Amino acid sequence: MSAEPMPGGIFVSCGEISGDGYASAIIGILRASGYTERIFGMAGERSASAGMEILRDSRSLHLMGVGEVLPAIPRLLRLRREMVDAVLRSGPSTVLVIDSPDFHLPFIASLRSAGWRGRVVYAVPPTVWAWRTGRVRALARDVDLCLPLFRFEHDFLRERGVASAWRGHPLLDEFASVPPSRPSGDERRVALLPGSRGSEIRRLLPVLRECALLLRNEGFVPIFSIAPGISDDLREWMKQELRGMEIFEGEGRELLAGCAAAAGASGTVAVEAMLLDRFMAVLYRTGFLSELVWRLLSKTDRISLPNILAGREIYPELLQRKATPLDAFSALLRYLRNPEYQDAVHRGLALSRERMGEPGAREFWAEIVRSGTQPDAGRQRGVSA
Numbered sequence: 314m315s316a317e318p319m320p321g322g323i324f325v326s327c328g329e330i331s332g333d334g335y336a337s338a339i340i341g342i343l344r345a346s347g348y349t350e351r352i353f354g355m356a357g358e359r360s361a362s363a364g365m366e367i368l369r370d371s372r373s374l375h376l377m378g379v380g381e382v383l384p385a386i387p388r389l390l391r392l393r394r395e396m397v398d399a400v401l402r403s404g405p406s407t408v409l410v411i412d413s414p415d416f417h418l419p420f421i422a423s424l425r426s427a428g429w430r431g432r433v434v435y436a437v438p439p440t441v442w443a444w445r446t447g448r449v450r451a452l453a454r455d456v457d458l459c460l461p462l463f464r465f466e467h468d469f470l471r472e473r474g475v476a477s478a479w480r481g482h483p484l485l486d487e488f489a490s491v492p493p494s495r496p497s498g499d500e501r502r503v504a505l506l507p508g509s510r511g512s513e514i515r516r517l518l519p520v521l522r523e524c525a526l527l528l529r530n531e532g533f534v535p536i537f538s539i540a541p542g543i544s545d546d547l548r549e550w551m552k553q554e555l556r557g558m559e560i561f562e563g564e565g566r567e568l569l570a571g572c573a574a575a576a577g578a579s580g581t582v583a584v585e586a587m588l589l590d591r592f593m594a595v596l597y598r599t600g601f602l603s604e605l606v607w608r609l610l611s612k613t614d615r616i617s618l619p620n621i622l623a624g625r626e627i628y629p630e631l632l633q634r635k636a637t638p639l640d641a642f643s644a645l646l647r648y649l650r651n652p653e654y655q656d657a658v659h660r661g662l663a664l665s666r667e668r669m670g671e672p673g674a675r676e677f678w679a680e681i682v683r684s685g686t687q688p689d690a691g692r693q694r695g696v697s698a
Contacts, residue, residue: 322351323682324405325365326396326420328374328413330509330542331581333357335411335436335483335678340365342679353403355396357542368399372544374413389416397423400431407432409682414439418448421455434682436460442469449473460678463622464670480677481670484584488566489672493590495659496573502534503645504561504568504591506577509540511547513578516598518554523638524576524645525558531646536572538565574648576641579616583628587619587662588669592655594629594644596636619665627661 323343327336337359340352344364353366355374361367373392397420400408408424408431410417421433438459441448452459452475459477461467467479505525507517525535536559539551552560561568566585569575575586576594586593595617615621617628629644631637647654 322353322403322405324400324403324408325352325354325356325360325411326409326413326417327356327360327411328371328416329411330357330371330540332411332413332437333359333371333542336360336365336409337363338483338486338675339409339436339679339682342676343683346679346683348683351403351405353405354399359542369395372542374416392416393420393423396420397427400424401427401429405431407434407682407685409434409436411435412437414448418451418455422451425455432457432685434458434460436678437462438466438470440466442466449475458681460681463618464668465621478677478681479670481672481674482584483674483678484581484588485669485672486675488585488588491570491589493588493662493666495590495655500573501532502536502572503528503649504538504565504572504575504577505535506538506540506565506568506575506582507551508578508580509543511544512599514543514547514551517578517596517636518551520596520598520636520638520641521576522554522558524641527638527642528645533573533649534559536561536568538562538568538577540565574645576645579630583617583619586628587665590659590662592628592645592648592658594631594641596631596641598633598636619662622665622668623661625661627658627665 325336325340327333333356336356340360340363343352351366352364353368355369355371356365356367357371369392393416410421410433417435418439433456435452435456438452438461439445439448442465452470453473457476459470459475461470461477461479462482464479467477470477505521507514507521521537525537528535537555539548539560539562541562541564565582566589569586569589569591572591574592577596579595579597583593583595597616615626615630616632617630619628620626620630631640631644648658
């Protein structure tokens with residue numbers, strides 16, 4: 314039996330595939346800079362490859378909407394207790410949580426209730442500017458520093474007494490070597506991206522499959538993305554459902570770069586499409602209960618971040634009953650066949666990119682996680698920085 318680990322190090326918890334990407338970037342920078350202490354917790358394959366000890370697979374949190382979360386509550390409560398116990402036993406210097414607020418906010422509150430007084434950093438904090446603004450109180454009470462993705466989030470948090478630090482979106486670093494460029498006029502490939510969460514994929518894949526048939530009839534070449542990091546069972550189900558269709562199993566951004574346009578799930582991929590200067594029709598479908606909660610609590614009419622950054626609709630948002638094969642096809646065809654509309658889209662995308670901040674966010678985050686302070690600035694707990 315191995316010896317008990319010495320106290321110290323960094324505990325990391327993330328639940329989304331995008332969160333695993335952010336975590337792996339931070340961990341890679343820490344390891345490359347000579348950080349040798351223990352980095353452990355819940356994450357995925359990318360974080361493991363970067364040098365993290367995985368206690369639980371982050372796919373445990375691949376949930377979407379109230380309807381999917383409610384049946385999983387007993388399992389999530391057990392998982393929370395396990396993660397709290399792991400922190401209390403090991404005594405890391407910092408707990409870093411990324412996204413997944415339905416799990417992480419109660420997890421942090423449980424840590425504090427159990428008497429843990431260490432430092433908590435929340436990267437990609439909850440979208441309190443869009444809905445459930447009451448969560449600001451929990452952030453101000455329990456979190457030492459938030460690391461949001463966008464300037465408007467940073468300003469919103471600071472104005473409400475939450476400590477926040479911002480430089481730019483980490484994806485800027487990843488796309489620094491791939492400058493945005495409009496697709497060639499004769500490009501016929503169209504990317505179809507049904508997402509990375511099981512319920513999301515099962516709702517959107519049939520819609521996109523029918524859309525693909527319509528695109529084929531017009532001479533286009535639809536290509537389906539099967540996201541890295543999904544379970545083997547889900548991957549095999551998708552391949553069965555997509556028999557006769559062209560599929561791509563690499564990173565979604567690689568597929569986007571080689572296509573004229575895209576349609577797919579709302580989320581990080583829309584930001585990636587924006588950074589590549591690609592048009593995207595954004596689809597969102599969830600259960601009735603989740604839709605009802607969103608309508609009651611939402612404070613924004615837009616869901617796609619490129620649209621929110623620009624302050625207007627650039628990417629068509631096909632929500633719930635509007636997320637149909639014909640609507641997705643029509644949105645794509647409007648872009649692919651209308652040069653004036655194309656020009657308007659690309660002007661809007663350029664404006665959104667300007668509001669992403671400056672490069673260096675990954676190093677900025679890693680230095681904060683490692684040192685406990687912002688680079689070039691001091692900070693006290695609970696005071697905006």
